[in-house]
Amino acid sequence: MKMPYKLEIVPDREEGGYVGSYPELRGCMTTGETIAELAANAEDAKREWLLAAMEEGICIPEPASETEYSGQFKLRIPKTLHRSLAQHSKEQGVSMNQYCLYLLTKNDAEARR
Numbered sequence: 001m002k003m004p005y006k007l008e009i010v011p012d013r014e015e016g017g018y019v020g021s022y023p024e025l026r027g028c029m030t031t032g033e034t035i036a037e038l039a040a041n042a043e044d045a046k047r048e049w050l051l052a053a054m055e056e057g058i059c060i061p062e063p064a065s066e067t068e069y070s071g072q073f074k075l076r077i078p079k080t081l082h083r084s085l086a087q088h089s090k091e092q093g094v095s096m097n098q099y100c101l102y103l104l105t106k107n108d109a110e111a112r113r
Helices: 035-056 079-092 096-111
Strands: 008-011 018-021 029-032
Touching: 008 096, 018 035, 029 035, 035 096, 079 096
Parallel strands: none
Antiparallel strands: 008 018, 018 029
16 A cells, blocks of 8 residues: 555646546546645545455556656755745645645646647
8 A cells, every 4th residue: 555656646727626646556546625635535546446456356556666766856946936835835735845746747747748
């Protein structure tokens, strides 16, 4: 249940809120009004998907290996942007790290379209 599957988050432009999915777990997706709600719902959806797959004897894929990347990088930003990101993350009820990850994921997904 604690396998590090990648969670992709995009805004739901039609209904509002956010949609999250695990690309490696085909069909495993959920929604949330806020990023914090989505994160909680995503963990539930992943757990239920994995339990259903085990019950049905469906092959569960391993998470993609990201061994060549540490998942960390240092970024210097203007103090005004830092303040704005901190305020928005607080409003969403998530850490600034989670909020920045959401923004980066969202923009990366849009860039791939």
